[in-house]
Amino acid sequence: MAESFAVYCRLAGANIRAQLQYRVSFVIDLTATFLLSFLDFLAVLILFHNVPRLAGWSVHEVAFLYGSSAIAFALAELLVGHSEQLAMRLRTGTFDVLLARPRGTLYQVAASELPLRRLGRVLQGLVVFLYALAGVNIDWTLGRVAMLFAMVPTGVLLFASMWVVALCLLFWTVDGNEFSNAFTYGGQTMTQYPIDIYGQWLRRFLAYLVPTAFVCYFPSLYLLGKNDPLGLPRIVQFIAPLVALASAAVAGLAWRTAVRHYRGAGG
Amino acid sequence: MIEVEGLRKEFVLRDGRFRRRRRTVEAVRDISFRVGQGELLGYLGPNGAGKSTTVKMLIGILVPTSGRVRVAGLEPSRQRIELARRLGAMFGQRIQLWWDLPLIESFELLRHIYRIPPDRYRQSLARFREVLDLDPFLRTPVRQLSLGQRIRGELTAAMLHEPELLFLDEPTIGLDVVAKQRVRAFLQEINSERGVTVLLTTHDLGDIERLCDRLLVIDHGSLIWDGGLSELKERYSGERTLIVDLEEPAPPLQLDGATVERVDGVRQWLRFRGSAAELTARAAATLPLVDLQVREPDIEEIVRRIYEAPEP
Numbered sequence: 001m002a003e004s005f006a007v008y009c010r011l012a013g014a015n016i017r018a019q020l021q022y023r024v025s026f027v028i029d030l031t032a033t034f035l036l037s038f039l040d041f042l043a044v045l046i047l048f049h050n051v052p053r054l055a056g057w058s059v060h061e062v063a064f065l066y067g068s069s070a071i072a073f074a075l076a077e078l079l080v081g082h083s084e085q086l087a088m089r090l091r092t093g094t095f096d097v098l099l100a101r102p103r104g105t106l107y108q109v110a111a112s113e114l115p116l117r118r119l120g121r122v123l124q125g126l127v128v129f130l131y132a133l134a135g136v137n138i139d140w141t142l143g144r145v146a147m148l149f150a151m152v153p154t155g156v157l158l159f160a161s162m163w164v165v166a167l168c169l170l171f172w173t174v175d176g177n178e179f180s181n182a183f184t185y186g187g188q189t190m191t192q193y194p195i196d197i198y199g200q201w202l203r204r205f206l207a208y209l210v211p212t213a214f215v216c217y218f219p220s221l222y223l224l225g226k227n228d229p230l231g232l233p234r235i236v237q238f239i240a241p242l243v244a245l246a247s248a249a250v251a252g253l254a255w256r257t258a259v260r261h262y263r264g265a266g267g
Numbered sequence: 268m269i270e271v272e273g274l275r276k277e278f279v280l281r282d283g284r285f286r287r288r289r290r291t292v293e294a295v296r297d298i299s300f301r302v303g304q305g306e307l308l309g310y311l312g313p314n315g316a317g318k319s320t321t322v323k324m325l326i327g328i329l330v331p332t333s334g335r336v337r338v339a340g341l342e343p344s345r346q347r348i349e350l351a352r353r354l355g356a357m358f359g360q361r362i363q364l365w366w367d368l369p370l371i372e373s374f375e376l377l378r379h380i381y382r383i384p385p386d387r388y389r390q391s392l393a394r395f396r397e398v399l400d401l402d403p404f405l406r407t408p409v410r411q412l413s414l415g416q417r418i419r420g421e422l423t424a425a426m427l428h429e430p431e432l433l434f435l436d437e438p439t440i441g442l443d444v445v446a447k448q449r450v451r452a453f454l455q456e457i458n459s460e461r462g463v464t465v466l467l468t469t470h471d472l473g474d475i476e477r478l479c480d481r482l483l484v485i486d487h488g489s490l491i492w493d494g495g496l497s498e499l500k501e502r503y504s505g506e507r508t509l510i511v512d513l514e515e516p517a518p519p520l521q522l523d524g525a526t527v528e529r530v531d532g533v534r535q536w537l538r539f540r541g542s543a544a545e546l547t548a549r550a551a552a553t554l555p556l557v558d559l560q561v562r563e564p565d566i567e568e569i570v571r572r573i574y575e576a577p578e579p
Contacts, residue, residue, distance in 0.1 A: 007379045014376055018367035021408070097363040099328040101380055102351035263330045263344065 004107065011111035019116060026117065033120030041066065041128055060135030061224055067129030069216040072155025074121035079156070080163045082113045087170050095262065106164065106255050138223055147219055150241055155215040157244040161251035168258035214240040268432060268464045269302035269325060274334035276320050294320040296488040297334070304431075305462040307454070309479035311469060311570065317488040318468045322434050325466075326356055339432060352381065355430035357421050357438060364409045370420050371405045374427060381428040388427065395423040398453055415446035422450065426457070433457075433465045439474055451477050472570060484570075500569055509537045511550055512558040522549055533557070 019026050044066060048059040057065075086109055089095040098108045138144060221228055222237040276295040295317040302308060312318050323329040324336055327343030327350055336343055341350045357363075364373040378388045396402055399419040404412055412420065418438065425433065438454070439447045455478060457463045467474060475482065475496065482499060484492035492499055509525070512534050519527035525539040525546055539546050543561045550556060 003382075010379050011376060014365055014368060014372060017372075018365065021367045092361070093358075094361045094363075096323065096328050096358060097361055099347065100326050100351055100354075100356045100358075102348045102382075103380055104348075260330075263328060 007103075008107070008111045011108075012114040015112065015114050016116055029117035030120050033117050034123055035120075037070070037121050037124040041124070055229075056226070058135075060132050061220075061226075063128050063132035064136055064224065065216050065220050067125050067127075067132050068151055068220065069155065070125030071122055071129060072125075072152050072215060073159045074118055074125055075152070075156045076159030076163055078114060078116075078118050078122070080110050080160050080167070081115070081118070082109060083163075083167055083170060085109075085113050086167055090170055090262070099263070105259055106252075109167070136224060139225055144223055147223055147238075151216060151219045151223075154219070154240045154244045157248055158215050158240075161244070161247040164251035165254050168254045171258040171262050214243045268304045268306070268339060269300075269466070270335070270337040271301070271321075271325075272299045272335040274298045274321070274324065274336060275332045276317075276324060276329065277332045293488050295324070295331075295485075298485070298488075298490045300483060300490065300493055302464060302466065304464055305458070306481060307458045307465045307467070307478055308481040308483060309467050309469060309475040310483045310485070311475065312485035316485045318485055319436065321485065322356075322436065322466070322468060326350070326354065326434060352428065353430055354432040354434065355425035355428070356434045356436075357425040358436050362409075362417070362421065363424055364417070364420055366410050367408055369406045369408055370401070370412065373409065373420070373424060377424055377427055383428050387429070391427055391429055392423075395426070398456065399423060399449065414441050415443060418442060418446070418450065422453070429461075431463060433463055434468075435465065436468045437470065438467065439469070439471050447471075447473070454478060500563060506538050506540055507543065508562040509539055509543060509546055509550070510560045510562060511535050511537070511547075511556050514555050514557055517554055520550060520553060522546065522553070 041063075044062060045059070047054070048062070052058075054062060086095075089098070089109075095105075098105050101108065218228075218237045219240050220226075228234075228237070274295055275293065275297055278292045278294055280290045280292055298317075298321065310318055310321070320329065324331050325338055325343060327345075327347035330344040338350060339353050341353075343350055364370065365376065374392060377383075378385075383391070396405070399422065401419060401423065404416050404420075407416075409417065409420065418441075422435075422438065425435070435454075439450050442450065451474065454465060454467075458465050458478075467479065469475065480495060482492060482494065482496055483490060484499075492502075508528065511520075514533070516533055517535075519530055520535060520537065522537070524541060525537040527535055528538050529536040537546070537550075547556075547559060550559075
């Protein structure tokens with residue numbers, strides 16, 4: 001385990017050095033990602049300029065949701081959001097090279113890229129989150145502090161699982177990079193707003209099928225002391241970490257199936 | 268080292284844009300062969316014959332439809348990771364080096380991926396640096412290497428962990444004559460001195476003539492030849508060419524069992540079957556000969572004949 005992590009760091013480090021070979025492009029990418037992602041949040045601010053509350057949520061509360069979700073998503077993307085690279089490997093057949101090495105394939109795919117420019121998004125999420133913390137009233141209890149710290153790792157795990165499932169789709173669609181992206185980026189956008197603004201069916205979909213509502217929404221309900229519009233038992237607000245573990249297991253299974261499909265069909 | 272029995276692989280293809288039809292294609296049909304430790308054998312066949320499908324099944328990248336495969340005592344598709352530690356593979360144009368990093372960094376990363384102990388790594392690398400003359404470009408980013416340099420890098424990458432078994436797909440493709448010689452000499456050395464078993468898929472017949480004692484030829488998914496190069500030549504071409512130099516220009520020689528292929532001044536080319544000595548004696552009885560030579564058919568021609576033969 002420790003050894004695998006050390007090798008992961010080496011491989012990721014090599015990828016960072018490779019990115020730094022193109023220094024100018026790297027700096028432009030990083031800055032552009034950081035600034036562009038603020039445009040996204042700007043839309044939220046403009047919205048609240050016109051309406052003081054959205055489904056009972058203030059601007060700071062939405063920022064809280066938005067910020068925590070953005071941090072978790074950006075970190076997950078940093079770890080496993082390598083759909084372009086995987087699509088390229090599957091198209092050109094270099095996925096074979098990974099299969100010829102004595103390491104797990106998902107591990108190698110994850111370790112082969114660490115797109116640092118996406119740190120821009122992590123930064124943006126942090127800034128929004130700090131803005132939110134300054135403006136929301138949280139009744140700090142021990143449980144709430146614990147939840148605050150559990151929220152981001154839980155979100156990372158959930159989003160990472162979604163990413164892996166999206167990567168799996170590439171094994172069937174090969175050039176379906178955009179299709180996979182709709183799934184992941186689309187899924188994330190949903191989590192940035194309180195789910196009561198969505199229609200009934202979409203709400204259910206978010207809460208039950210694709211468990212994005214667990215990423216930040218349910219934990220945020222608890223942290224901000226809000227009522228659950230779906231009227232689910234209070235326990236739901238605490239089981240996010242378990243849901244995250246379960247989706248990681250599902251993602252692991254999906255990956256195995258995908259690789260088996262590849263190995264059965266030939267690249 | 269390698270045992271293959273009744274190996275088959277079918278692919279399901281889907282045709283058509285809207286209405287999809289499923290079609291099964293047999294890429295490999297019922298292949299069986301064995302390879303002993305320390306053999307260096309060539310695996311050849313036209314494009315799409317099933318060569319790389321077979322090799323992928325031996326490495327564990329593809330799962331066979333049916334049949335039995337054992338490599339180094341392991342079942343590749345189930346024990347892929349364990350097997351990967353013991354074999355090296357080089358996939359022609361599919362690079363495994365890190366494109367933007369200096370060559371040496373790729374080796375460092377592979378050292379960790381394969382868990383090579385530091386002292387063994389140092390020894391192994393030192394040997395490759397010497398034999399393949401890597402030093403001049405060890406610190407050059409891979410994307411800036413010439414093809415020949417990159418292939419030498421790829422070979423090193425495939426063998427740093429000192430595998431017992433090596434699968435090489437077109438290791439000399441696109442190399443110039445000097446680089447080709449170097450790679451061939453190197454393969455010969457690791458095979459004879461270290462007893463590494465090597466399976467070479469190639470289109471380069473020079474590789475085969477220089478390196479391989481045994482050949483496997485596959486066509487349309489079936490193994491059509493398993494044996495030595497000279498037997499292959501005999502089987503597929505009993506015809507040889509006798510080249511004679513006469514004292515002075517003459518019309519084409521009329522000899523039983525031989526046809527004159529070409530006349531150029533005093534030199535004539537005669538295609539024949541059977542004994543060269545006997546034909547030479549008869550030719551010498553007709554006209555005085557100054558010089559002569561017998562030419563074996565070259566392998567390119569034989570392979571062309573095999574490929575052009577109708578599907579069995």
